[in-house]
Amino acid sequence: MNKQRRSCMKAGAVALAMAASGAASTAGAAAPSWPVRPITIVVPYAPGGNTDLMARLIGEQLAKALHVPVVVDNKAGAAGLIAAEYVARSPADGYTLFMGTLTQISTAPFTNKIRYNPVKDFVPIANVGGNPFVITVNARVPARDVKELIAYAKQHPGKLNMGNAGVGGLTHLSALVFAKYTGIDVVEVPYKGASLALGDVVAGQIDMYSGNLSEVVPYARDARVRLLGVSSKNRVKQLPDVPALAEAVPGIPEVETWNGLLGPAGMPAQAVDRIAAAVLAALADPAFRKKLEDAGITPLPEVKEQFAQRIRRDIEVWKPMIEMAGIKPE
Known part of the structure; x- marks a missing residue:
């Protein structure tokens, strides 16, 4: 009797173990893999x-x-x-x-x-x-190229304002590098985003912006703005007629x-x-x-x-x- 009981208990334990193993296996198979939501x-x-x-x-x-x-x-x-x-x-x-x-x-x-x-x-x-950055000016700024922009800014220190997408961002830093290496004095105007700053350049609310290439490409043929120079080492294929800043300012660092x-x-x-x-x-x-x-x-x-x-x-x-x-x- 005791032997039979022990045999039944052993069989039950084995069955429970197998059931638990099967449940774990099923749970593992059903465990969701990433991603399962947005x-x-x-x-x-x-x-x-x-x-x-x-x-x-x-x-x-x-x-x-x-x-x-x-x-x-x-x-x-x-x-x-x-x-x-x-x-x-x-x-x-x-x-x-x-x-x-x-x-x-x-x-x-x-x-x-x-x-x-x-x-x-x-x-x-x-x-x-x-991408590199592009010095972009409103068409009312009397400068057709980078050298003319530098000359005008030096003749009118502090008159030109330059927007950026946020203090410390690359639209800001690239503008500071440009000002530092050209010796011009411009007023920095921070915005909460690139599109806001560029929009105000197009509208004539501010004079200049150092924008990402991808941001300014759609404005390449817009008579309201001029694209004067790219911050890469060489010209870019998307804007073949826009010179690299280094062509007018030898030694200026490449910014991308x-x-x-x-x-x-x-x-x-x-x-x-x-x-x-x-x-x-x-x-x-x-x-x-x-x-x-x-x-x-x-x-x-x-x-x-x-x-x-x-x-x-x-x-x-x-x-x-x-x-x-x-x-x-x-």
């Missing part, structure tokens, strides 16, 4: 600018590749630092991404008193594209930016890998590359460690340039 890309500027455009373009590609909706959330202000801190403090689950720029990641420590660590609080996922996807540190490797792969696939597609290039954007297919290396290199390059411009963290 992904948000946080953009650090107002709608309509270069970064916003790139976020929306790559967001469409991610939605197709990952089979979930991708939403763009614009959180403008403080040269994008508000958005950067928001993402740095977000759950590291892969559902909140940052369409970061060189401004919030590589130069922020030297221009602002920030409450996040650009290197430790983010994981670089995939760069998307970049990038826009890429980052996430909060600690994101699941699966999420990082799938986003990186989706971005690389998009940038390898000739039709998508043409969309970027037509908008004045140079595709930059760099993911994970390669993207991280660019960030570290930019930090080394920009630190002395910002100090040269006399900017201190505020």
Whole structure:
């Protein structure tokens, strides 16, 4: 009797173990893989600018590749630092991404008193594209080229005003580099986004703006503005008739930016890998590359460690340039 009871108990234990094992196996098989809900890309500027455009373009590609909706959330202000801190403090689950720029990641420590660590609080996922800047003036400014602009500014110190998309951002820093190397005195006017600043140049509310190539390309034939010079080492194919600033100002540093996807540190490797792969696939597609290039954007297919290396290199390059411009963290 006791032997039979022990046999029954043993059989029951085996059955329970098998049931538990089967349940665990079923649960494991049914465990959802990332992603299972919408992904948000946080953009650090107002709608309509270069970064916003790139976020929306790559967001469409991610939605197709990952089979979930991708939403763009614009959180403008403080040269994008508000958005950067928001993402740095977000759950590291892969559902909140940052369409970061060189401004919030590589130069922020030297221009602002920030409450996040650009290197430790983010994981670089995939760069998307970049471009130089273009000195753009309202048509009422009596200058047809860079040399005439410099001459006019020196004859009228403090008369010209120059908009930027936020203090400490690259539209601001590129303008300061231009002013520093040309010796001109202009009044800086900060805005909460690139589209707002450029819009006021077109409308004649301000005189000048150092804008991303992709932002100003649509205005290349607009009689209301003039595109005087690009901040790259050489001319760009999208604006072949616009000279490089170095042609008129020998020795002026080359200034270019990038826009890429980052996430909060600690994101699941699966999420990082799938986003990186989706971005690389998009940038390898000739039709998508043409969309970027037509908008004045140079595709930059760099993911994970390669993207991280660019960030570290930019930090080394920009630190002395910002100090040269006399900017201190505020």
